[in-house]
Amino acid sequence: MIIKNLSVGPIMANCFIVGCENTREAAVIDPGDEPDKILLTLAGLKLKVKYIINTHGHFDHVGGNKRMKDATGADILIHSLDAPMLGYISQSASAWGMNGEDSPPPDLMLKDGDELKFGDITLKVIHTPGHSPGGISLYSDGFVFVGDTLFAGSIGRTDFPGGDFDTLISSIRKKLFVLGDDVRVFTGHGPETTIGAEKKYNPFAGYG
Numbered sequence: 710m711i712i713k714n715l716s717v718g719p720i721m722a723n724c725f726i727v728g729c730e731n732t733r734e735a736a737v738i739d740p741g742d743e744p745d746k747i748l749l750t751l752a753g754l755k756l757k758v759k760y761i762i763n764t765h766g767h768f769d770h771v772g773g774n775k776r777m778k779d780a781t782g783a784d785i786l787i788h789s790l791d792a793p794m795l796g797y798i799s800q801s802a803s804a805w806g807m808n809g810e811d812s813p814p815p816d817l818m819l820k821d822g823d824e825l826k827f828g829d830i831t832l833k834v835i836h837t838p839g840h841s842p843g844g845i846s847l848y849s850d851g852f853v854f855v856g857d858t859l860f861a862g863s864i865g866r867t868d869f870p871g872g873d874f875d876t877l878i879s880s881i882r883k884k885l886f887v888l889g890d891d892v893r894v895f896t897g898h899g900p901e902t903t904i905g906a907e908k909k910y911n912p913f914a915g916y917g
Contacts, residue, residue, distance in 0.1 A: 710728070711730060712895070713750060717743040718741050718743060719807060720805075722769040722770055724737065724739050729830050731828060732827075734828035736762055738764065738847065739764055741770045748781075758783040759783055764847070764856025765857060766787060766791035766792070766794025766843065768798045768805075771794070773810075774798075775810050785815045786815060786816065786825070787819060787843065788818065790842040792814070795815065796814075832849050835884050835885075837856075837858045838880055839867060839878070839880045840864075844856055848888060851891070851893060852892060853885065853888060853893070853894055855895065860896045861900050863913065864877060864911070885904065886914075888904055890905030
C-alpha cells in the first residue's frame with residue numbers, strides 16, 4: 710500500500726494519497742489546496758484516482774475538489790450532513806482572507822459503515838461528528854484518517870457552526886479509541902500519532 714502525505718495551502722492541511730500497489734488505483738483524501746502539487750505527485754507515483762474523499766466540508770480540506778475532479782474524473786465523496794458546505798467554499802475562504810473555489814456537488818453521499826474499495830484497499834467510513842456535523846474518519850487495518858476530529862495532543866475546534874465539544878469527545882472515545890492502541894492516526898493537520906498515545910496523553914480526550 711502507498712500512503713503519501715502532502716501539506717497543502719496556507720493553513721497547512723494534510724492531504725493524503727492512498728494507492729494500491731497492484732492495481733495503481735487510488736483515493737485522494739482532503740485535497741484542500743494546491744491541486745497541481747497533488748496531481749504531480751499522483752503522476753510520479755503512476756496512480757489513477759478513483760475517489761476524492763472529504764473528511765469534512767471546511768474549505769481548507771475541500772478547496773481543490775473542482776480541479777482534482779476536472780483533471781481526474783474521480784467521484785467526490787462526503788457525508789451528507791457536510792455536503793451543503795461544498796457550494797460555499799469561496800465564501801468560507803474569503804472570511805479567512807483567502808481564496809477558494811466552490812466544489813462540484815458530491816457524486817456519493819457517505820454514511821457510517823460504508824466501505825470504499827479501490828484496488829486491494831478497503832476504507833471503512835466511521836461517522837465522527839463534533840468538529841462538523843458530517844465529519845468522518847476512514848479506517849483500514851492498522852491505520853485511520855481522522856480529518857480534524859483528533860490531533861496529536863489536541864482535538865478539532867468546536868466553535869465553528871455545527872461544532873459541538875461533547876459530540877466530538879464522544880466520537881473520539883466511542884468510535885476512535887476502540888480501534889486499538891497500535892492503530893496509526895493520520896490527522897488533518899500536524900504529525901501522525903497513535904490511538905494509544907492519544908488515550909494516554911491527549912489532555913482533552915485522553916484517559917491519562
